[in-house]
Amino acid sequence: MGYRDVLINKDGHFGSFGGRYVPEVLVPIMDDLRDAFFEVIEDESFVNELLSYSRNYVGRPTPLTYCENLTQNLGGAKIFMKNEGLLHTGAHKMNHCLGQALIAKRMGKQRIIAETGAGQHGLATATACAKFGLDCTVYMGAKDYERQRPNVFWMEQLGATVVPVREGDQTLRDAINAALRDLIARPEETHYLLGTVCGPNPYPAMNTYFQKVIGEEVRTQVVAQAGKLPDVMVACVGGGSNALGLFYDFLDEKEVRLIGVEAGGKGVDGDEHAARFQGGEVGVAEGFKSYFLQNEDGQLSSTHSISAGLDYAGIGPQLAYLQESGRLEFTYALDDDVMSAYQLLARTEGVFAAMESSHAVAEVVRLAPTLDKEDVVVFNCSGRGDKDLFIVTRELDDEGFKTFLKEQI
Amino acid sequence: MEKLNKQLAIIKASNKPGFMMHTVAGYPDMKSSAEIASTILDAGADILEIQIPFSDPVADGPVIAAANEIALRGGATVEDCLDLIKDVTDSTDKPILIMTYFNIVHHYGVEKFTQKAREIDVQGLIVPDYPFDEDGGNGLIEHCHKNDLALIQVMASTTRPERRADIIEHASGLVYCMARTGTTGEKTVISSETKTYLESVKRVCPLPLAVGFGLSDREQVQALKPHADIMVVGSALIKEYADKPLDEGLQAVRNFMRNLTSKP
Numbered sequence: 001m002g003y004r005d006v007l008i009n010k011d012g013h014f015g016s017f018g019g020r021y022v023p024e025v026l027v028p029i030m031d032d033l034r035d036a037f038f039e040v041i042e043d044e045s046f047v048n049e050l051l052s053y054s055r056n057y058v059g060r061p062t063p064l065t066y067c068e069n070l071t072q073n074l075g076g077a078k079i080f081m082k083n084e085g086l087l088h089t090g091a092h093k094m095n096h097c098l099g100q101a102l103i104a105k106r107m108g109k110q111r112i113i114a115e116t117g118a119g120q121h122g123l124a125t126a127t128a129c130a131k132f133g134l135d136c137t138v139y140m141g142a143k144d145y146e147r148q149r150p151n152v153f154w155m156e157q158l159g160a161t162v163v164p165v166r167e168g169d170q171t172l173r174d175a176i177n178a179a180l181r182d183l184i185a186r187p188e189e190t191h192y193l194l195g196t197v198c199g200p201n202p203y204p205a206m207n208t209y210f211q212k213v214i215g216e217e218v219r220t221q222v223v224a225q226a227g228k229l230p231d232v233m234v235a236c237v238g239g240g241s242n243a244l245g246l247f248y249d250f251l252d253e254k255e256v257r258l259i260g261v262e263a264g265g266k267g268v269d270g271d272e273h274a275a276r277f278q279g280g281e282v283g284v285a286e287g288f289k290s291y292f293l294q295n296e297d298g299q300l301s302s303t304h305s306i307s308a309g310l311d312y313a314g315i316g317p318q319l320a321y322l323q324e325s326g327r328l329e330f331t332y333a334l335d336d337d338v339m340s341a342y343q344l345l346a347r348t349e350g351v352f353a354a355m356e357s358s359h360a361v362a363e364v365v366r367l368a369p370t371l372d373k374e375d376v377v378v379f380n381c382s383g384r385g386d387k388d389l390f391i392v393t394r395e396l397d398d399e400g401f402k403t404f405l406k407e408q409i
Numbered sequence: 410m411e412k413l414n415k416q417l418a419i420i421k422a423s424n425k426p427g428f429m430m431h432t433v434a435g436y437p438d439m440k441s442s443a444e445i446a447s448t449i450l451d452a453g454a455d456i457l458e459i460q461i462p463f464s465d466p467v468a469d470g471p472v473i474a475a476a477n478e479i480a481l482r483g484g485a486t487v488e489d490c491l492d493l494i495k496d497v498t499d500s501t502d503k504p505i506l507i508m509t510y511f512n513i514v515h516h517y518g519v520e521k522f523t524q525k526a527r528e529i530d531v532q533g534l535i536v537p538d539y540p541f542d543e544d545g546g547n548g549l550i551e552h553c554h555k556n557d558l559a560l561i562q563v564m565a566s567t568t569r570p571e572r573r574a575d576i577i578e579h580a581s582g583l584v585y586c587m588a589r590t591g592t593t594g595e596k597t598v599i600s601s602e603t604k605t606y607l608e609s610v611k612r613v614c615p616l617p618l619a620v621g622f623g624l625s626d627r628e629q630v631q632a633l634k635p636h637a638d639i640m641v642v643g644s645a646l647i648k649e650y651a652d653k654p655l656d657e658g659l660q661a662v663r664n665f666m667r668n669l670t671s672k673p
Contacts, residue, residue: 298516
């Protein structure tokens with residue numbers, strides 16, 4: 001069996017990872033969702049509906065761009081960027097939000113709930129709910145709620161209710177727990193639109209299915225532009241949805257090197273990072289078995305990254321499986337290198353990559369000069385950087401922006 | 410499991426509902442939680458489940474989740490909790506169960522954890538995020554069996570009929586039925602659907618039924634009594650001693666237990 005068959009399977013185990021470790025009350029909910037998902041993907045009318053909205057609402061296909069200036073600047077392999085930042089709402093998250101919203105509609109669920117860290121997944125969920133006339137509640141850790149005010153505002157404008165979660169660290173993990181509790185309390189009418197390839201079966205398989213379009217498009221585009229398949233593909237990895245989206249179609253072609261980039265934060269020796277393969281261990285939480293950053297007792301750790309989207313203690317179970325099988329390589333990028341990479345891409349190619357995606361850029365900056373000039377590298381610009389305005393101006397200590405903010409009050 | 414089975418037999422024979430109470434080790438702090446546990450037992454609990462706190466307690470409602478968080482912030486380690494549980498089992502003949510999430514067991518080592526539980530005279534485990542069909546590769550069922558521990562199975566009202574039979578097949582000690590759809594700690598209305606559900610489980614389940622999730626008062630106990638053997642109370646009890654000085658908290662526990670267990 002090829003890797004692709006393992007990754008989208010009804011049973012939801014990927015080697016020893018994955019599964020459906022949920023309270024019994026959620027078991028029938030997950031089983032219904034699993035059955036509905038595997039049924040609709042065989043249904044031509046669903047596939048056509050998904051395709052139609054992908055093209056005419058979300059903006060697929062996204063371009064693959066040859067980064068000529070960046071290539072020359074680094075003096076190594078030819079660099080291509082898959083620009084998911086041009087998707088509606090500005091990131092790849094819209095792919096699985098669209099897909100899940102369409103499934104929820106077919107299942108007759110009128111109420112959507114979601115967790116969000118930085119607010120990107122919440123924003124994409126709220127957008128899909130507005131479009132399809134669904135009620136939307138988004139859980140957000142109270143800390144994130146405070147520091148991501150612009151996204152809270154946009155979600156509210158789209159008609160969503162945003163609930164700050166005051167338990168725990170008041171970040172993404174607590175938002176996930178709150179969403180799961182909501183689902184436990186109101187399972188019949190609710191669909192939990194989980195935002196990455198984590199969580200219990202069927203979420204990893206389902207979100208992989210909705211994201212794999214990224215790599216499928218790349219295949220055609222890279223052959224047309226470079227005349228061959230990529231030698232190396234690079235994506236950042238938080239939960240793992242954009243990485244699996246990019247890699248999935250190439251998993252069974254072993255000559256294509258696939259590299260995932262985790263958040264190295266302020267360094268992987270301390271605890272201010274979110275690199276699960278640097279010090280994480282196998283565990284079970286939030287409904288699935290995978291690698292988690294955890295302490296000596298098995299309590300999940302607090303994490304740090306400059307990018308909220310990568311700031312999470314767990315990693316998708318399929319990625320743990322692919323890492324263990326040796327199919328995927330993992331590395332990490334430090335906050336400082338991410339900022340430099342962000343600036344370099346902006347100046348050479350005129351593209352603001354999201355802080356998350358800038359982790360992939362940082363790896364490209366490191367790797368490309370070591371490769372042959374004939375080699376082809378494709379990285380995923382999973383989201384655009386506009387959303388990071390406040391983080392970037394603070395990191396760069398921009399005086400003009402500070403003055404501007406003061407004057408706005 | 411001897412103490413558990415003996416207690417279950419006594420409950421069955423008594424024609425009165427048994428009471429299984431829940432407490433969180435290390436909440437509000439380790440020393441107080443030891444006193445709270447022994448007070449609950451003295452005040453009439455038949456079975457006590459002691460929770461080892463976890464950072465991500467998804468099956469718990471806000472009250473117990475907050476207790477988990479406070480216990481962990483206070484520095485409660487798994488070893489501390491196991492020491493506390495040993496002290497409790499040393500001082501009572503009533504059965505003590507450990508409730509915790511699977512990552513705690515997994516990280517400790519399934520074999521080691523179950524051996525340790527037996528060593529400290531624990532009668533069984535409740536692991537709410539461990540459905541029996543995830544046992545492959547983890548082996549918790551086998552290791553509980555080897556160490557004479559009940560691995561308590563939970564059943565929900567929404568559990569599919571064909572799955573109910575599988576749950577019962579994997580059950581030992583008692584079967585824990587959720588009285589409502591929801592996490593622990595919000596008031597449950599005992600509807601006719603709840604009664605019908607419990608009766609339908611009872612018909613096919615040879616083990617005693619415990620019913621829980623959201624129980625807080627005597628009226629509910631009266632309503633459920635004909636349909637289940639054991640009442641499980643968690644959040645409502647914790648609310649009694651949360652935010653109170655220890656002495657007052659212990660008194661509140663005694664009053665609560667007296668009210669709960671007294672006849673109408």
